[in-house]
Amino acid sequence: MTTLILRTASVYLMPLLLLFSVFILLRGHFLPGGGFVGGLIASIALVVYGYANGINQIKSFLRFHPGVLIPTGVSLALISGLLPMFAGKPFMTSLWLDGIYPIIGQPGTALIFDTGVYFVVVGTALTIIFSIAEDNEK
């Protein structure tokens, strides 16, 4: 399935899409976007690259198994929920930094939580797709 056009395009598309997914993740709190969509976009970026250049290429690009992202994401979300408990507030109370920044809005624990969602989505989507693809290749 490796066509020249897709292969050439994917080289440029993947970094752009990955950057875009991070952008979507960051702006989620003020504008349309968020961890879930961001994660999906990132998965699409990597899957397109994988399609064009083969699963092994994407594996060597990632250097680790995408499944690693799943527990990372869940723990990140959990930690963001636990953080306020150290400040003596109930579980999952949001903590905020002062000041409003472009794109992000006001940063707080919600952003960490959303990043966790992002990782879980990327990890799960890629794990499922790569597992099936590997099974096919055999």
Next chain:
Amino acid sequence: MLTAIVLCFAFALVFTLFGKHLRGRITYLISLLPLSLFIYFLGLQNSLSSGGEILSTYPWISSLGIDLSFRLDGLSQIFTLIITGIGFTVFLYAAEYLRGHPFLDRFYGYLLMFMGSMLGLVLSDNLITLFIFWELTSISSFFLIGFNHRDQKARKAALTALVITGGGGLFMLLGFVLMGMVSGTYSISEIVLMKSLFSDSIYLGLIVLALFAGAFTKSAQFPFHFWLPDAMRAPTPISTYLHSATMVKAGVYLLARFSPLFDGEIYWNEALILFGTITFIYGAAQSIFKTDLKAILAYTTIAALGTMVMLIGIGTSTAIYALLVFICVHALYKAGLFLVVGSIDKICGTRDITKIRGLRKNSVVLFVAALLAAISSAGLIPTIGYHGKHLIYGSVIESGAWGIGLLVLTIAASILLLCAGFLVGLKPFIGSVSPKVPRHKHTPPAMWITPLLLGLTGLGMGIFYRAPQELLFLPALESLHGDIVSKQMHLWSGVDTLFWLSWGTILGGVLLYVFFRPSHEYSKRDKKFEKFHSRYLLEQGVINVKRIFSFLTHVLQNGYLRYYTAVILTFHIVLISLRMYTGFENGYEFEFALDFTFNELATIIVMVVSILLAVFTTSRVVAVASLGGVGLCICLLFVYFSAPDLAMTQFTIDTLTVVLFVLLLKKLPLYLSKVDTGVNWRDLIISCTFGLLVTIITLEILFTGSVKEISNFYAENAYLLAKGKNVVNVILVDFRGVDTLIEITVLAVSGLGVFSLIRLKMGIDRER
């Protein structure tokens, strides 16, 4: 106090994850944790005198009335000291007992997890957190009983214990929720003050029953006792700690904690006395006929737990006082005996009582430790056991109408238990040396110091009884039972009834011991009655439940995805139709339907065409592509109705779904080749009905005066409370963050599930 509990869990995590390097003498250092906790709780003692208490609350889910609130009062203090004190000796002992074991790290991880949850259990002032810690102790007990996981019997024993204690715990949760409903709070310290409220409640009988279900299963009361002897498959330090000194007393703790509330209500006292008496007679009678030293101890533990339950049933201040002292007495001597048995097992390689004689030649100190525990169990002066026995007799005599009968039974059981204590603590050490006993084998210090320490503590508390009485037992009594007890501990109270009863028991027990010969014959006799045993009933029940569910699984989950979808949809159709049958508004106005733009109309037409194409095509690729088209049309609709978040998500999801389909295309069977018309008609009916229902629901949402408060709340407060302008995102990550947390966990689990299923399949393929 939260710090103490969190510390245990934190260390548990560290050991389970990174404990691989835990070898050699470093393991001794772990016992510093329970020791320091012991000192910490001892240091809090001053604020507890004269019925004081220490409270600390950390908000958790305050909106549901569930907080991490902890309360240390006299009763909890007795338990915390036992948990940390016995914990210290057990940690120390296990370092030697399991030296070099490949899973030592895991062992300490589970043990610390248990200690943390047990501390949490006795310190919780909130019913729900109490329940959570309660089940955590069951779970850690499951891991610890099944620690020798290659032994099939150990695994089975672990599962039995989990089913019995965990199941009982679920019933207890029911009782807790009812208590919360009746009183309007989950705070235990507030609930125990609402006696009049509860005695008028119609739920009282049910609440008490549910509490009994929890307490009786956990504390191994007849007929739920059988998991405890099975649990002796665990390594001996575990049996010492969980199954004699601490965890099995959790049920007793629960009953004692609520005894001020339910004492004198309906069947509380009668039921407790009845079950307690049956249990202690049964346990005592079984104990002396066993030949495995640990089995003897297991049944004496059951008997002791029965005695405690009976004392709560009697419920006078003397009885509660006797209970508090006896909890301590039992923890000290039974833990001592268990540790001694563990050492015997290590030295001789067997625990068969008929094969071990003359062990004193090998280790005199171990003999002394065993003897100290045995005489405390016999209630000989001047050990703490002596005080315990006196107080029990004293409270049984006072127990009114039941008095004489109970007294006779208690004495009979005490005679049997005394004999059992000597069988473990004396018999293996005396007599001529049997071939099983090695003459010169070095016993590591940790294996005799720890039981000796416990024995000496018992002896010391017996002689210098005033200090524990003033500092520990009386404050505990005060926290439970307002008035001060009249009968206190005395080393010498003159030649009275108690004196004669006590010496009579000792004489009877010694005579029984002298004339009784343990033998394997008795266990054969037991086999005849197997079918009447509650274990048999449980096993049959489990087998039948399995049958029912494997039948249901075969029917409902036959492995065809299309069939799953059909079942799920049909189920929903039935549910929703039932609801619609009872109450729905009719009469919609469809004028709004004429109000559309050209773009919307065009999108709808494309969508309908794609659907028809997907249904009638004979090529799978076309079907997938047209379904993708439907998805994109929905995206467009989201865009028209200004829901960019939804549109983005839908778009990306659709893309990934198409990718997945393409990947799987090769694997799928040939399209539409074997489908008959009957199936087609069935699917058509199901899908059309479901579509109709969804349409009706959508119309209902449009026309019933929908509840706008929730969406208004989110819209108004998204920026004020959550500092976000994108309401959808704010709801996801903030207002309903816990939901999202659970959802991503589900996502993670499903991802891992797919991964492992495919790996499993690949492995099977490779083997072929």
